Amino acid sequence: MTTSRPGRATLATIAQAAGVSIATVSKVVNGRDDVSPGTRAMVEELLRRHYYTGRGGTRQPTVEVVFAGPLAAYSNEVLEGVLRAAAEPPGVAVMLSKGRTGIDTGAGAPVTPTSWALGVAKAGRSAVISVSNEMTVEDATALAGANVPLVVIDPLTPAGADVTSVGATNYAGGISAAEHLLSLGHTRVAYLGGDLEAGCNQARWQGFRSTLETAGHPVRDDLVLHETFRYAAGVAAGGALLDRQHPPTAVFAGSDEIAVGLIEACRRRGVRVPEDLSVVGFDDTQLAEFCSPPLTVVRQPLREMGRVALRTALRLAAGASVDSHHVELATSLVVRASTAAPRQR
Template identity: 55%
Template sequence: MTASRRRATLATVAASAGVSVATVSKVLNGRSDVSPATRSLVQAVLREHDYVAPAPRREVAGLATVELQFDAHLNAYSTEIVQGAVAAGAEAGVGIVVSIGNGVERTTAWARELVAAGRRALIAVTSQMNAGQPAALARARLPLVLIDPLNLPRTRVTSIGSTNFAGGLAATHHLLSLGHRRIAYVGGPATAGCNQARLHGYRAAMESEGAPVLPGYVRSGHFRYHDGVEGGAAVLDLPRPPTAIFAGSDEMAVGIMEAARARGLRIPEDLSIVGFDDTQIAQVTSPPLTTVRQPLREMGGVALRTALRLAAGEKVDSHHVELATELVVRGSTAPAPPG
């Protein structure tokens, strides 16, 4: 993409199409007083120049909206993020629009649609971003904030997360303090930054205590229940199964509980389990789940306030913010069984 095309204006499009600026404006605004042939010509030139109309100005309080976009179906984790963003939006007089899917296959059209819908900014949660998406949003002058991104594009973007390494360290040290040495990690996508940090925390704690990470003790999935069932089954069926498992999410931890029960194992007498997130799921499992509290509502609120600052043309102090995690001990962990 050349610099001139990135800076395309109404005048540029009008000159290329051989029509007036007023005609281009009529096409953009859906006016009916333009012939079909001229409309088709102008639309083709708009696509050729990758033109994105400037975001509409929102002067009236309550009209501004921010898109909160998830990459998959909503779950307990998503709900916490939404509640935090909605609460912060209510304080700022901004509406939150929740959507699913990140428009990977139609980057430019996706950015245009967000702008046309009057979005002030986009917050993408646990999304896989391709290189073209931040660029398209930047051309549209639509700020982007990522929460727990599965990957970070090469271009600098603003992101919100938690102290995942410290959380992984705390979870594993808790299990080690109970006498466990055969501890497995069943986590999310191997390439996800948040998962890598949790895994590194786990490995650091194991190494500090001289506890080996046995072959097959590290599994990856997608932070979902069925991945917990599958990953839990895989490590529990090893010749030397673990006496404790650190799960990369609460949802995965519940799946591991099911895999354990299917094998006749009692929790926590035979197997201790630690989750990550501290969603409502953690409090209603049987037994209640020991987990690492990730401040999800606060993350949603910080992301919303950061997005609004960027939309207002303000600078942010840091392009990556990490909020503190905290270990919450409940009933799913106990001293290691003998033997």
């Protein structure tokens, strides 16, 4: 005995089952509002029952989210925001990749910005969102040539003046960190930042530096280090700061991961936080609440940044314009237990 799989449902299949015209089913599929509620409900139920997917499968838009390196606390928060926005009606499919991976550019062919962009377009991606990735001008140009919109979140390097980006008020965040430490009485402070060329890192450092200089307490050159935004950098570079002949009484770290790594360096040396050293992080990921002591941070709305990036990408994919090529969401200071007045020595 042989069995055969039923053929893919068509508009005609659904129309016959519903006892309506093909035109009516087409209106329901395309979201037209000139169909009575009762007929619409019946047709939609039959579409689900027959697993109707249309001629080319789902018409759901698909966005490629590109990360650099391993996912971390920061990128997980951004991704959560993207996914939450993608789940909102009418729904968006999200594909994840690291750099120029996950797209077929041809067997054995070298991956270039052009071949990657063409692969993205052929894969049916509606847009690309880059998260703290080294998206180059060549990448952005190639995507534009392939008619694939690009939105960059916290670009490490500028991808071109016309590229739409989403970030936070990093300069203002640096100011608020400095003002908080000054209000506690700290004057010998350090900055332990991320990648030197990263625009967000430079903005945080410049806001922090300028505020302390204006207050008459410039940061000493030997108390400024730019590494990466990772935990390991906080452990190693943080240890170097602590081992100085005249260590700081407070450190502003360029990310939560750096700050938590610095706290670990303190633990290994018997330095107490905040009694011996105050620490301020930047991001306000789950790490900030889970570490001991809970971390004072400059909070940037990472999930909202992901949501705004997705909605902006969809607007560009639909051919709509955006009010600005760069959107900055406000940062805010969240005071927890990792900062206190300096101990008198």
